[in-house]
Amino acid sequence: MIYSAQQWPQIWSSLDIWAFTIALASIFPIAGYFLFRSLKNADSFHLTSRKLRTYAFIILSEWAFVIALLWLTHRHGLSISDLGENMGNANLTAIATLVLLIVFIVMVYFNVRQLRQMKLEKLEAELAPLRRFLPNNRPEFIAFLLIAFTAGTCEELLYRGWLQNLLVYGTGSVWIGLVLGATIFGVGHAYQGKMGMIQTGIIGLIFGVVFIFTKSLVAGQILHFTIDAANGIAGGYALSLLRSKSQEIVPHGAT
Numbered sequence: 296m297i298y299s300a301q302q303w304p305q306i307w308s309s310l311d312i313w314a315f316t317i318a319l320a321s322i323f324p325i326a327g328y329f330l331f332r333s334l335k336n337a338d339s340f341h342l343t344s345r346k347l348r349t350y351a352f353i354i355l356s357e358w359a360f361v362i363a364l365l366w367l368t369h370r371h372g373l374s375i376s377d378l379g380e381n382m383g384n385a386n387l388t389a390i391a392t393l394v395l396l397i398v399f400i401v402m403v404y405f406n407v408r409q410l411r412q413m414k415l416e417k418l419e420a421e422l423a424p425l426r427r428f429l430p431n432n433r434p435e436f437i438a439f440l441l442i443a444f445t446a447g448t449c450e451e452l453l454y455r456g457w458l459q460n461l462l463v464y465g466t467g468s469v470w471i472g473l474v475l476g477a478t479i480f481g482v483g484h485a486y487q488g489k490m491g492m493i494q495t496g497i498i499g500l501i502f503g504v505v506f507i508f509t510k511s512l513v514a515g516q517i518l519h520f521t522i523d524a525a526n527g528i529a530g531g532y533a534l535s536l537l538r539s540k541s542q543e544i545v546p547h548g549a550t
Contacts, residue, residue, distance in 0.1 A: 302372045302373060303464050305371060306371050306373075307461075307465065309371065311367055311370075315363060315364065315367055316457075316458065316461060318360075319360060319453060319458065320483075323483040324483050324484075324485045324486075326356065327485060327486040328485055328486050330352065330486065331427075331428060331486035332486075333345060333349070334346060334349060334427040335427055337427070342427065343432065343434070346427070346430075346435060347434065349428075350438040350439065350442050351438070353442055354441055354445045357445050357446065358449060360453055361448075361449045364378075364452070364457055368457075378452060378456035378457060378460075378512070379455065379460075379506060379510065379512040380452065380456065380512055381511055381513075382511050383509045383510030383511030383513070384508075384511065385511075387508060388509040388511045388514050391505050391508070391509055391514045392513070392514040392517050392518065395505070395514065395518045396517070396518065399521060399522060399525070403525055406529065407529065407532070410532070410533050411536070413536075414540075415540045415541065418533065418537050418540065419537065421533070422537060424487060424488045424491060425487060426534070428486075429527065429530035429531060429534060430527050430530065430531050431531060431534055435531075436527065436528075439524075439527040440527070442523065442527075443523035443524035443527060444520055444524075446519060446520070447516045447517070447518075447520030447521075447523060450519065451502065451506075451512045451515045451519055452512060452516075454476060454480045454483075454499065455476070455502055455512055455515060456506075456512050458476050458479060459503055460472070462475045462476050473500065473503040473507065474500070476503055477496050477499035477500040477502075477503055478496055478499075480495060480499035481495045481496025481497075482496075498522070502515040502518070502519065505518075
């Protein structure tokens, strides 16, 4: 982890580093809020095109932040490996990845069973916060998988590899840095609503703990991609269930 690097005093006092970090902590939540608001206000005819533009913006902006981060840290004598993009403790990384994936697969199985058993009103309520963001056709699914790959790769590098390490160094505490980093990560997903921010913050804590013990971003990146991809697939499946359940309702008086 990079907070032990000799370059940190210089990094901590650099204006370009702080400008980047403040932009990272503020632009994502603000942009996410307005992008999601635009999706909520889009009519059904233009929803797919608006959604694909939103997906494209997310992908391009996150990779732009990563490129900027790598350029800035290189200027200050750090490599991508210093940011945690390596296997760290390889055995521990492999074990953590396998265990977390198994836990997640079990959770997905039970969630899908629960979706199938939900009544129409409950399903509509569950989908309401993110219904217009979820993929609903083949082009949207393909684009959403690209978002999942981007988020898994870029957000772990930005929020764990960079931000968490910065906060750990600045506070002098691994655990305070972990909590602050996960909180900012959660706020970065403000467009998902209050519960979405809390859930994302908890996930950020888990990823952060894994990063601390494995000294590698790899396990978190694999799991992050898997979670986002599975959520997109499950969300699309839930939307199809909603349409199916809606069609099963026969209007009063119909024969």
